[in-house]
Amino acid sequence: MTLLQYLVRRAGLTAFVIFGITLVTFVLTHVVPADPVVSYLGDHAPQDLVVTARHQLGLDRPLPAQYGIYLRQLVRGNLGISIMDNRPVSADLRQYLPATVELATAAMVVAIAIGVPAGIASAVYKDAWPDHVARIFALAGTSLPIFYLALLLLGVLYVRLGVLPGPGQLGIYTTPPQPVTGMVVVDALLTGDWLALRDALQHLILPAAVLGYYQTGLITRMTRGSLLEVLRQDYVRTARAKGVSERGVVLRHALRNALLPTVTVVGLAFGGLLSGAVLTETIFAWPGIGRYATNSVTNVDIPAVLGVTLVIAVIYSVANLAVDVLYAYLDPQIRYT
Amino acid sequence: MRRLVAVGAAILLVGVWAALPGRSAPVYLPQQTVVIARDISSVVSLDPQVSYEIGDPDLLSYSNLVQFRHGDLTHPQPSVASSWTSSADAKTYTFHLRPGIKFAGGNVLTSADVVYTFERAVNIPKDPASWLITQMGIDPKNVDQVVKAPDPQTVVVSLPEPFSPGAFLSIMANTVAGIVDSKTVRQHVTNNDWGTGWLVDHSAGSGPYQIARWERLVTIELVPNPNYNLGPAPAIKRIVWPNIQENTVQRNMLARGDADIARDLSASQLAALKREAGFYVAQIPDLGEEYLGMDVKNVPALGKAQVRQAVKYALDYDGIVRELLNGNGLPLQSIVPKGLFGYDPAMPYKHDPAKAKALLTEAGFGGGFSVTMLAPSGTAAGGVSSGDLASKIKNDLEAVGIHVSIREVAGSEMYQTYRAQKSEMVLANWYVDYPDPDDFSKPFGDYKQKSLCWRLQYYNDPLAALVDQAGGLENTPQRGALYKRINDMMNQDGPFALLYQPMVSYAVSKRIQHFVFDPVNDIDFSQMTKQ
Numbered sequence: 123m124t125l126l127q128y129l130v131r132r133a134g135l136t137a138f139v140i141f142g143i144t145l146v147t148f149v150l151t152h153v154v155p156a157d158p159v160v161s162y163l164g165d166h167a168p169q170d171l172v173v174t175a176r177h178q179l180g181l182d183r184p185l186p187a188q189y190g191i192y193l194r195q196l197v198r199g200n201l202g203i204s205i206m207d208n209r210p211v212s213a214d215l216r217q218y219l220p221a222t223v224e225l226a227t228a229a230m231v232v233a234i235a236i237g238v239p240a241g242i243a244s245a246v247y248k249d250a251w252p253d254h255v256a257r258i259f260a261l262a263g264t265s266l267p268i269f270y271l272a273l274l275l276l277g278v279l280y281v282r283l284g285v286l287p288g289p290g291q292l293g294i295y296t297t298p299p300q301p302v303t304g305m306v307v308v309d310a311l312l313t314g315d316w317l318a319l320r321d322a323l324q325h326l327i328l329p330a331a332v333l334g335y336y337q338t339g340l341i342t343r344m345t346r347g348s349l350l351e352v353l354r355q356d357y358v359r360t361a362r363a364k365g366v367s368e369r370g371v372v373l374r375h376a377l378r379n380a381l382l383p384t385v386t387v388v389g390l391a392f393g394g395l396l397s398g399a400v401l402t403e404t405i406f407a408w409p410g411i412g413r414y415a416t417n418s419v420t421n422v423d424i425p426a427v428l429g430v431t432l433v434i435a436v437i438y439s440v441a442n443l444a445v446d447v448l449y450a451y452l453d454p455q456i457r458y459t
Numbered sequence: 460m461r462r463l464v465a466v467g468a469a470i471l472l473v474g475v476w477a478a479l480p481g482r483s484a485p486v487y488l489p490q491q492t493v494v495i496a497r498d499i500s501s502v503v504s505l506d507p508q509v510s511y512e513i514g515d516p517d518l519l520s521y522s523n524l525v526q527f528r529h530g531d532l533t534h535p536q537p538s539v540a541s542s543w544t545s546s547a548d549a550k551t552y553t554f555h556l557r558p559g560i561k562f563a564g565g566n567v568l569t570s571a572d573v574v575y576t577f578e579r580a581v582n583i584p585k586d587p588a589s590w591l592i593t594q595m596g597i598d599p600k601n602v603d604q605v606v607k608a609p610d611p612q613t614v615v616v617s618l619p620e621p622f623s624p625g626a627f628l629s630i631m632a633n634t635v636a637g638i639v640d641s642k643t644v645r646q647h648v649t650n651n652d653w654g655t656g657w658l659v660d661h662s663a664g665s666g667p668y669q670i671a672r673w674e675r676l677v678t679i680e681l682v683p684n685p686n687y688n689l690g691p692a693p694a695i696k697r698i699v700w701p702n703i704q705e706n707t708v709q710r711n712m713l714a715r716g717d718a719d720i721a722r723d724l725s726a727s728q729l730a731a732l733k734r735e736a737g738f739y740v741a742q743i744p745d746l747g748e749e750y751l752g753m754d755v756k757n758v759p760a761l762g763k764a765q766v767r768q769a770v771k772y773a774l775d776y777d778g779i780v781r782e783l784l785n786g787n788g789l790p791l792q793s794i795v796p797k798g799l800f801g802y803d804p805a806m807p808y809k810h811d812p813a814k815a816k817a818l819l820t821e822a823g824f825g826g827g828f829s830v831t832m833l834a835p836s837g838t839a840a841g842g843v844s845s846g847d848l849a850s851k852i853k854n855d856l857e858a859v860g861i862h863v864s865i866r867e868v869a870g871s872e873m874y875q876t877y878r879a880q881k882s883e884m885v886l887a888n889w890y891v892d893y894p895d896p897d898d899f900s901k902p903f904g905d906y907k908q909k910s911l912c913w914r915l916q917y918y919n920d921p922l923a924a925l926v927d928q929a930g931g932l933e934n935t936p937q938r939g940a941l942y943k944r945i946n947d948m949m950n951q952d953g954p955f956a957l958l959y960q961p962m963v964s965y966a967v968s969k970r971i972q973h974f975v976f977d978p979v980n981d982i983d984f985s986q987m988t989k990q
Contacts, residue, residue: 154872155868155872155875155876156869156871156872156875157871157872157874157875157878158871159585160871160874160875160878161870161871161874162503162585162587163585163587164511164512164587165874165887165889166590166889166892166902166910167587167590168590168594168908168909168910169878169909170909171585171589171590171593172878174585175584175585178584178585179585206503207503207504207659207675208503208504208655208656208659209659214675217674217675218676273705273707273708276708276711277711280711280715281711281714281715284715287717288708288711288712288715288717289701289703289708289712290701293717294492294494294699294701294717295489295492297486404704404705405705405708406708407677407701407702407703407704407708409674409676409677409702413500413676413704414676417500417676420869420871421871422871
């Protein structure tokens with residue numbers, strides 16, 4: 123099977139999965155004992171206004187009819203109108219997703235830049251002090267609650283030392299760059315707005331470090347474990363016997379094979395980060411999809427919840443597919459089936 | 460490897476460059492800018508006829524026929540209307556408009572804009588704020604007959620039924636009656652949406668400010684209206700509300716000087732802040748109340764007035780205010796809260812478990828009974844955890860033999876059950892919509908409104924008649940006496956145990972001078988200055 127055939131087959135399967143997800147999410151949002159109309163109109167609205175609004179929103183129709191309408195609209199690329207802000211859900215997603223993509227990408231850069239070298243050092247110097255340091259570092263990353271770490275770093279680096287800025291994507295007195303992609307750093311780069319770029323990068327450091335630290339722990343542990351296993355393989359022993367330097371053995375011969383499980387972790391973690399880092403976004407006032415999703419769920423904003431779920435499902439599917447394609451690149455023995 | 464080193468060095472260089480202190484090119488200086496850190500997640504639109512949750516940006520961007528001066532929520536004052544008259548039957552109101560008032564876009568405000576504002580309020584579909592206008596009998600079918608503009612400076616509102624004059628004028632001061640520039644809004648109507656799609660993040664008013672930027676869940680930003688001529692231009696030129704949900708982060712921003720005012724600090728954070736030199740805490744009683752509602756049908760025991768009184772005697776009001784709220788609330792046993800006409804300072808119920816037990820025995824429930832209490836997740840009025848408050852109430856009631864099961868659920872779930880008359884006991888709160896006792900006595904006392912007492916299946920016709928009678932009067936001693944009677948009846952027989960009146964608190968940097976606020980107008984920026 124060629125790569126193209128494989129991609130087409132996977133896309134077909136993904137469409138099936140997404141249909142199932144929309145159905146499950148639709149049923150779940152309607153069976154929870156909470157009323158989106160009451161949530162939207164508030165406690166003070168009189169009962170007749172609630173009844174009228176429910177009718178205007180089409181929520182008094184039978185569930186299968188509502189789902190049918192939703193699917194028909196979805197096929198046309200229409201994700202519906204948010205109950206809360208009366209805007210198309212697609213417009214909301216276009217607004218909030220770029221900030222999350224920016225944050226997740228920065229977090230993954232942090233995680234890979236620290237996690238892979240730390241994992242290599244940990245494996246090469248197994249049971250020596252670099253290994254102990256890397257293991258403690260990784261353990262702390264995976265066990266410290268994100269909200270605690272975020273508040274701690276904000277307290278120290280922002281409040282006490284004042285070396286990094288506080289919450290938000292930009293400072294209050296910085297004019298946002300002209301929107302192009304919706305990602306502030308990228309837009310500042312594209313428009314040559316260097317003041318905004320510097321401010322945006324400064325604001326990105328803390329949330330990216332907090333979010334990336336957890337993933338760093340995972341990547342360090344995964345890289346260490348798989349590299350140790352590969353270093354015990356016969357071909358590695360052969361390479362050493364041929365007189366290849368230790369650095370060459372590790373980086374050229376062992377690392378490529380050892381990175382396979384790490385790629386899986388990175389792919390899935392990236393998908394997870396894109397689906398919304400709720401706590402990080404809340405604490406750092408980051409205008410991403412995580413906060414939008416939480417707000418939508420809290421308010422039972424059914425179209426918004428369905429839209430967010432759909433996007434997350436697509437992101438996960440694409441991340442999984444990218445991992446599988448990368449596998450074959452890293453290990454030519456793997457074939458598309 | 461060399462590539463790895465190069466990439467690493469590049470990242471390091473960018474990091475170092477980014478970490479250098481940055482400069483920006485602000486349009487307004489920090490001394491002209493006020494940053495208010497608060498949770499603005501509930502704001503769904505800045506359209507004055509739709510906005511319902513946080514009114515400040517609309518109050519500052521639009522002007523109304525009348526307004527309340529800061530600190531006086533009893534006497535409406537002229538604003539767009541220089542004077543007005545009302546008929547003896549409380550049905551016809553005639554407003555005379557000031558000439559020459561300009562909208563931010565440059566158009567002159569006339570009576571046609573007032574008429575259009577009423578039309579928008581009753582015609583916008585599923586509008587959360589519309590009921591404030593429609594409760595007066597104005598609807599899409601009759602609005603053109605009810606609200607008329609005989610000339611450009613006169614507006615006549617002829618209500619189909621009498622409506623409390625105090626309540627009517629209070630609603631005219633509400634954001635829902637913020638007058639929009641009809642010419643500008645009409646230019647932005649798409650698909651018969653009455654301009655709601657455009658006004659969601661733009662303004663077309665004649666207030667001292669206009670909306671410069673709004674991104675839902677992110678930020679609201681106001682800048683001056685260059686054509687403002689209803690009063691002197693404020694010294695503060697830019698107001699920013701970043702959406703900061705975490706109160707610890709609000710506190711951090713205040714400490715670093717990135718925020719000038721914080722809105723949602725906890726009682727303990729406020730107490731700590733009072734000891735710091737650079738800040739002060741401004742507190743006044745909010746126009747709201749936290750209450751325990753008792754369904755009189757779903758729980759047979761609660762159908763008896765003695766049992767409801769027993770619940771009221773079983774509660775440790777002082778403990779709730781002192782220990783849970785840490786001073787962030789006041790004792791309250793009046794349906795109309797402190798600060799409004801009709802407030803009754805009497806406190807007939809004190810924590811008296813012995814009396815509660817005696818009343819239960821008298822009612823035939825000496826062995827106690829069981830009840831499920833619904834409590835919303837999150838915080839209750841005054842910033843206390845709703846779960847903590849529910850636990851305290853459970854302890855107090857169990858001490859007299861009433862077994863309480865707490866069900867802490869999302870607000871949207873709780874209110875669905877409550878509205879469907881399916882609750883047994885609810886922990887909830889009610890805040891002011893318009894500063895008139897009518898806004899409290901109707902939901903709490905008149906079941907025909909299908910509001911709070913109706914949800915608890917408490918149908919008291921004499922009480923409803925009293926509420927209706929009091930609502931139709933001006934703020935006279937006679938009206939005051941009626942609210943006293945209403946309050947007594949509610950305390951003796953009603954299905955609500957009033958717990959406390961929360962305080963509204965702002966933590967303010969000492970850079971800010973002349974900080975004045977009240978629960979209806981919120982912060983007054985007309986006098987405010989910043990160092």
